[in-house]
Amino acid sequence: MIIVFNKKRLDSVVRFVEWLLPFLNGKLHAIIENEKAKLHRVDGQAISASREKSIFSLAWDIFLAAMLLYFLVSIIDSSVQQHLCVKDEKQIQKLKKKRAAKAH
Numbered sequence: 001m002i003i004v005f006n007k008k009r010l011d012s013v014v015r016f017v018e019w020l021l022p023f024l025n026g027k028l029h030a031i032i033e034n035e036k037a038k039l040h041r042v043d044g045q046a047i048s049a050s051r052e053k054s055i056f057s058l059a060w061d062i063f064l065a066a067m068l069l070y071f072l073v074s075i076i077d078s079s080v081q082q083h084l085c086v087k088d089e090k091q092i093q094k095l096k097k098k099r100a101a102k103a104h
Contacts, residue, residue, distance in 0.1 A: 032037060 014032060018025050035054055051062075 010032070011029075014029050018028055031054070034057065038054075
């Protein structure tokens with residue numbers, strides 16, 4: 001993994017992303033350096049007095065919350081559809097019996 005994520009390659013990826021997304025120009029490198037500083041802190045060194053979340057962790061938290069919400073909504077939707085299908089099937093059977101009784 002060190003070969004894939006060496007400093008030179010990371011810098012070239014950052015430059016490429018900043019080229020693709022000009023509004024990130026200069027900001028992305030600062031964000032990455034801030035995250036790198038958090039990962040490479042020395043034992044006993046204070047993290048941050050404010051304990052603020054980075055933009056990446058905030059985006060990840062929002063993504064996970066959205067995925068959980070989607071999962072819950074899809075489970076509820078599937079349960080309701082199954083219940084309605086069973087209810088409709090019972091209604092169809094009742095109508096068939098009623099129709100058969102009228103035919104005789």
